[in-house]
Amino acid sequence: MMDRPLLISQLLWRGEHVFGEKEIVTRLPGAYHRYTYAEFGVRARRLAQALARLGVGPGDRVGTLAWNTHQHYESYFGVPCMGAVLHTINLRLFTEQIAYVINHAGDSVLLVEPDQLPALEKIAKDLHTVRAYVVLGDGPVPETSLAPVFGYEELLAAEDGDLAWPEFDENTAAAMCYTSATTGDPKGVVYSHRSVVLHSLNLALHGSIGVREEATFLPISPMFHANSWGIPHAAAMQGTTLVLPGPHPVADDYLDAIEREGVTHAVAAVSVGVLMRDALERRNRDLSRLEVLWLGGQAPPLGLIHWFRDRYGVEVPQGWGMTEASPLATFTAVKKRIRDAGQEAVDRTLVKQGLPMPGIEVRLADESGAPLPWDGESVGEFLLRGPTVTAAYHDDPRTAASFVDGWFRTGDVGVIDPDGYLQLTDRAKDLIKSGGEWISSVELENALMSHPAVVEAAVVAVTDERWLERPLACVVVREPVTTTGLRAHLAGRFASWQLPDEFLIVPEIPKTGVGKSDKKVLRARFAEPASRQALRAPDGS
Amino acid sequence: MMDRPLLISQLLWRGEHVFGEKEIVTRLPGAYHRYTYAEFGVRARRLAQALARLGVGPGDRVGTLAWNTHQHYESYFGVPCMGAVLHTINLRLFTEQIAYVINHAGDSVLLVEPDQLPALEKIAKDLHTVRAYVVLGDGPVPETSLAPVFGYEELLAAEDGDLAWPEFDENTAAAMCYTSATTGDPKGVVYSHRSVVLHSLNLALHGSIGVREEATFLPISPMFHANSWGIPHAAAMQGTTLVLPGPHPVADDYLDAIEREGVTHAVAAVSVGVLMRDALERRNRDLSRLEVLWLGGQAPPLGLIHWFRDRYGVEVPQGWGMTEASPLATFTAVKKRIRDAGQEAVDRTLVKQGLPMPGIEVRLADESGAPLPWDGESVGEFLLRGPTVTAAYHDDPRTAASFVDGWFRTGDVGVIDPDGYLQLTDRAKDLIKSGGEWISSVELENALMSHPAVVEAAVVAVTDERWLERPLACVVVREPVTTTGLRAHLAGRFASWQLPDEFLIVPEIPKTGVGKSDKKVLRARFAEPASRQALRAPDGS
Secondary structure (H helix, E strand, C coil), X not given: CCCCCCCXXXXXXXXXXXXXXXXXXXXXXXXXXXXXXXXXXXXXXXXXXXXXXXXXXXXXXEEEECCECHHHHHHHHHHHHCCCEEEXXXXXXXXXXXXXXXXXXXXXXXXXXXXXXXXXXHXXXXXXXXXXXXXXXXXXCCCCCCCCEEEHHHHHHCCCCCCCCCCCCCCCEEEEEEECCCCCCXXXXXXXXXXXXHHHHHHCEXXXXXXXXXXXXXXXXXXXXXXXXXHHHHHHHHXXXXXXXXXXXXXXXXXXXXXXXXXXXXEXXXXXXXXXXXXXXXXXXXXCCCCEEXXXXXXXXXXXXXXXXXXXXXXXXXXXXXXXXXXXXXXXXXXXXXXXCCHHHHHXXXXXXXXXXXXXXXXXXXXXXXECCCCCCCCEEEEEECCXXXXXXXXXXXXXXXXXXXXXXXXXXXXXXXXXXXXXXXXXXXXXXXXXXXXXXXXXXXXXXXXXXXXXXXXXXXXXXXXXXXXXXXXXECCCCCHHHHHHHHHCCCCHHHCCCEEEECCCCCECCCCCECHHHHHHHCCCHHHHHHHECCCCC | CCCCCCCHHHHHHHHHHCCXXXXXXXXXXXXXXXXXXXXXXXXXXXXXXXXXXXXXXXCCEEEEECCECHHHHHHHHHHHHCCCEEEECCCCCCHHXXXXXXXXXXXXXXXXXXXXXXXXXXXXHHCCCXXXXXXXXXXXXXXXXXXXXXXXXXXXXXXXXXXCCCCCCCCCEEEEEEECCCCXXXXXXXXXXXXXHHHHHHHCEECECCCCCCCEEEECCCCCCHHHHHHHHHHHHHCCEEEECECCCCHHHHHHHHHHHCCCEEEEEHHHHHHHHHHHHHCCCCXXXXXXXXXXXXXXXXXXXXXXXXXXXXXXXXXXXXXXXXXXXXXXXXXXXXXXXXXXXXXXHHCCCEEECCCCEEEEECCCCCECCXXXXXXXXXXXXXXXXXXXXXXXXXXXXXXXXXXXXXXXXXXXXXXXXXXXXXXXXXXXXXXXXXXXXXXXXXXXXXXXXXXEEEEEEEEECCXXXXXXXXXXXXXXXXXXXXXXXXXXXXXXXHCXXXXXXXXXXXXXXXXXXXXXXXXXXXXXXHHHHCCECCCCC
């Protein structure tokens, strides 16, 4: 067979040539922007030419601090297709973490939304590798202390798009994304052209979310989160009409876009699904063309699944994945036999995390890494292997702890039933998922224990109506503390949304047999808000 | 990303572990055989153990002369997963060609249906590499002069299936298939594990035939024809219920299987679609569960497409491909815009050969190989490139003529419209497709011209109700000839179905500007049976 590499430029080739007339639509303030895949392809090449003119060469990293827009989408292809590496930076990171990931990735050029300039100006002096800032949007470049600074549209206007994409090894780095760690700085995952192409094929399969020509997809999942779950790449390959929600979107913006553009498939974090439900409760909408709302990032409650199905006839599948797996590892395709068995059987399946995608090998492992049976009862950690799973964290000594015998340790714990459905029951890693973003409980505990009045601290996840999970801090103290005082102590080191809402003063932290904090006990004891009432630290002044 | 190879054993892993309860059903004389993918996986490993015991090692070729059965399906996985190469031999080849392909491939073991033994016995003395014959079926091994000979089921019964598939480079040869050549012996195409896995993903995509868990597929396309178009491999990956039509199937057998097993998707050559229509005209059937009849190998007439749609609500898409492309290169997915425009627009699309699959690059080329525009008017040859397209014919000096600048020359000629749909208008190669099988016009011409009475000969395709195309021979003679005499002259060198039904005696063969036979003129002149009547060679005695 021909030795043809799997390259992202081939996904773009199909979008441009086979589906050149299909549209990419972006909600922008005041208006919707729209153009075709044919126009998109020319602009992606112009971007590559402009970046080359700024000195970007093969292997160089180009960072983005950007919303889900057509310009960000252009960088998804323009950067890797020229042989450079797209580093999508999470806008919600704490400012110091943004500086860390830019330096760690060694970004040479940053593509930045105008609204992100103030944050970037604060850390610019600490950025050691950035040679140029390019401001997105189509207005004039705002007044800024960043230098040298360029306007995105001006740069593109100076190029002709007459460029043949180079060919190179399919294992060449294409993109990178950082994920929160249990302790310390974020950890980087580097995607290859090969992994992106294989992941795109998986997303377009029957038995997956099924990116396809006849659908209109709204990727609400941020493009700075694990390739926006792969939707943008798969959409170009399949000629799928894309609707991008633009800057600072809120639930009503998503619903506007769904109504207006006839979105058939929306893809979002579970917490966003909750916000959309709330917005729909406040104001009914015409969702008649919406068929599927894929909720991921964590397990959607069955009540939410039912709500969308019963009110709007919208199917709510889920997927399980992670930045390290491109991200999709499993998807809740309901087998025909189960569907034929009726609604109850379907419901029992929909709350599970799904079947392994092609190419993804799953091992349910005991503590030594040895395989456990798929009997729906044996509880173990899920290990993953496959060409779309990372082999290492980028230049990071913490890699060793996350791999065993060539398998990636996901840190998620659960069972696999005889039908092959994974179900998560716990999380081995001390992370809390709030509003689709990770919070490290260990980092919060370390910071709390540096407070002079705190003897010991444990932070666990508690259920939250809006954010699905929120951190709850339990502290043992040697002298009186207040909520205000503890929050102030943490405030300088964490983004505000990462701070616990509640601080409980407890006489002791329960321990496991080996002397670790027994978080299972804490989670169970304080699951209900009423159980926490009496122990709350006073507000303070 | 992990350096994990794309291996056929992973397709099997998914079938066995994620869809272990799904069924594989085979029509056998007198009864249907059925078992699950879990059982299938064990038997594929037993087959590998048995072949290893017969001395088959990595890289060795194992030939099959077999129908579409569960045993043939076991070889589709057992042979390549152990690192050996599956050579599926076309039962319809002329006996001498069968000997040629076995010797050329260097098959070490042959898996043979009982009904193929007589043909094989005739050529056994000419087979230089075969070390063992294994007789398929579950009866006792018939009396045969072949040696050493083993019974398939006896061999499997002696093994325990306790085998871990080896891992190796994804470019390792997995399978091979020979295709008819314009002149001379068949040409071999070698598939790799990588190409088979990528092709399987393509078959399971939205916008393709869509192999999926909830469907029941009947691959009528023989398993000795280009991987049965990839259905068997994709089915294991997707956990698709498979119904295999077994030995010597006729149209009513397919229809029995469709009715009885609730087949949702059938896959066949256009000529078989015609036979199924005729059978349905004779006897109505319940086809209510049949959704799609994929007809390929050549273009299905619009009348046939309409017939299945109007009578049974069955959709009839087509694909274009060839042994050299695994085989699928394009598929007639109808774009949403076209579907929305109504039946007439859909019909105009359904007669085209479709859109390029992901990973398949198509070039419409002029005679120098330079690209022509996709305007629906410029006529050129279709060139293909991609990881599922062969780079060469196996050990064959004719390779050079079929490739230009790294592109495969398909020999098919036509246009590409601005929507990306290919449409074939002619065939550059002198081949005729009759009942789904190729016939070389050049070979027939050479043989005819060796007849003492024949001065010149040209063979062209004419339309046939049943076989879609049949060869028509036009001869210029120096003395009287008869149809019987000419057929007898050819009979020893061709299979009977390859012989022309009609021989026309013409005063001269029209020529092109460069002095070649102008077959376009002949095809046009003799398209209608009435135009041939007066020129027919007398029957003879």
